[in-house]
Amino acid sequence: MSYPPPSGGWHDPSTPGPQSSPPDPYAPADPYATAGYPPNAYPQPGAYPPPAGYPGYGYPPAPKQNGLAIAAMVVSIIGALGLCGYGLGGYIGVVGAILGHVSRKQIRERGEGGEGFATAGIIVGWIATVLAVLATIAIVIFIVWAANHDTSGFDGTTY
Numbered sequence: 701m702s703y704p705p706p707s708g709g710w711h712d713p714s715t716p717g718p719q720s721s722p723p724d725p726y727a728p729a730d731p732y733a734t735a736g737y738p739p740n741a742y743p744q745p746g747a748y749p750p751p752a753g754y755p756g757y758g759y760p761p762a763p764k765q766n767g768l769a770i771a772a773m774v775v776s777i778i779g780a781l782g783l784c785g786y787g788l789g790g791y792i793g794v795v796g797a798i799l800g801h802v803s804r805k806q807i808r809e810r811g812e813g814g815e816g817f818a819t820a821g822i823i824v825g826w827i828a829t830v831l832a833v834l835a836t837i838a839i840v841i842f843i844v845w846a847a848n849h850d851t852s853g854f855d856g857t858t859y
Contacts, residue, residue, distance in 0.1 A: 769814035772799035772821025779828040787835020793828030
């Protein structure tokens, strides 16, 4: 069974006949063939564009990051680290959480990047705040207990 010859300038290597191939548009140019050597020794940029339908090189540019989202995350982390100071430094986490909420609103309105930073600021900020409130309650309970505790050691009994 025989097949029709392929179209598009391609030749079947098993068929006899002249085999001429189209010139390769990506073949390197001879730099010595130009009259302006050395200034024009290399092909100009864009001399060989990629065929139509192929995407360009590289990645698309990343969206602009929202600075408030980064600030929310940093302030919330500082609030979480402030928990080491008797837990009272965790109240700074409220500021980070509020900044995170404001930055998420800005990100939705402006189409900026930084959604993850804002979310991290909100979560870490509220966790630091809750732990600071619990630490404050524990400190108050300890102070009330210590104030009502008899420290004299004398209870009136004899041994």
